[in-house]
Amino acid sequence: MIDVYSWPTPNGHKVHIMLEECGYKLGRDWIAHPIDIGAGDQFADKFLKISPNNKIPALVDPNGPDGKPISIFESGAILLYLAGKTGKFLPSSTRGKYEVLQWLMFQMGGLGPMLGQNHHFRIYAPEKIDYAVNRYTNEAKRLYGVLDRQLKDNPYIAGKTYSIADMAIYPWTRNWKNQGMDLNDYPYFKKWFEKMSERPEVKRGCEVLTALRKPLHDAKAREQLFGSTQYQKRK
Template identity: 55%
Template sequence: MGRYARDGTRTMIDLHYWPTPNGHKVTLFLEEAGLPYTIRPVNIGKGEQFEPGFLKIAPNNRMPAIVDHDPVGGGGPITLFESGAILLYLAEKTGRFIPQDPRGRAETLQWLFWQMGGLGPMLGQNHHFSQYAPEKIPYAIKRYVDETSRLYGVLDRRLADRAFVAGAAYGIADMASYPWIVPWEKQGQRLDDFPHLKRWFEAIAERPATKAAYARAAEVNPDHGKSMSEDAKKVLFGQTAQSTAR
């Protein structure tokens, strides 16, 4: 049987997804590129990331992950986890959203890795200690709110003399960073304090593909943006090697 998207077009990509900042990165790319894809929801609050079928694709029990049924060069499907690796793979597959010259490519990759190694993990800790931790620890909250501010400052200075993170063109470095800035209020930040970042953020928010990507989030999880249940917190924040083994 063929694989078809909601609009009836034949799909090449299965996206294992839940609407989180890392999940949004991939829908941003797929919507911008116009690649047919099918979302396979992975409800991380219910522990679906530990199902054996998903672990074959994403052994780190984290989404997003993709299965490309039509890889360049043919052969069997390619499976991939880690959002940064997925963005790079899709950019190389399509020849889009990453410069083809060595200097431009290097600029993009260093900022993609900056997001993966710094912006995402640090802002994730901000979310955890500010919103989800059962005990409010002032030192931890201040530590990560301050680090969030520092990273916003890095991005603001970077954007002072260019339209997008890697230069004049929108690309995967922007797609990687944008979803982590969306909850800026919950992170204890003010966009007005970072005017270049604010200009960039608002420009991306108005892109039709961005609006389409975030509309998919509401389709997949109508409760997206609401408070997390205590049961979901236990699933997400109580993981050890033993508890996640299947």
């Protein structure tokens, strides 16, 4: 049984989707342990042992590559681990592999962080800062444009084949309305988005732990996520 320590966020859903796409069934092959980031579960010593950056998700596989348990943090690394373990969703050819990896890095280094900042300043910031909202909204539009151009001539993000790049990017774009986007401005992306939304494995992956999620209205939850707690020195 693979243990996944997670929460219903874009980074969490990436891994949930990948597990489902690989044929692993929740409750049979893997279990989702909720790490309530609004309650501060990510700062618990037990979790920090497997995720020293105090971020979800993290994975513990009792049957690692050498037959021993292995723990992995960072959602992109987990996707690569599962692709290597199963031989799925990452091409075996050198060219194909790097075509996928560049888009995975695009999500990890650009799309995720920028959309995260966009969402923060549009939805959660205690004061409305027009400069920040405009900056990150415009950057989000630029990134959606990059994806739209890529998908003009390709059915999937990295080309002709569905891959971990699609799984990494899709969850971050599910909140396009809150990001100030209009999908009609990105017709090729919209077609891909709708196709992704209909995949049964994607649907199941995006439902994992969602019943536990709560609106971030209380001060304690906001402090755990955005306040000084996350900057405390830890042993």
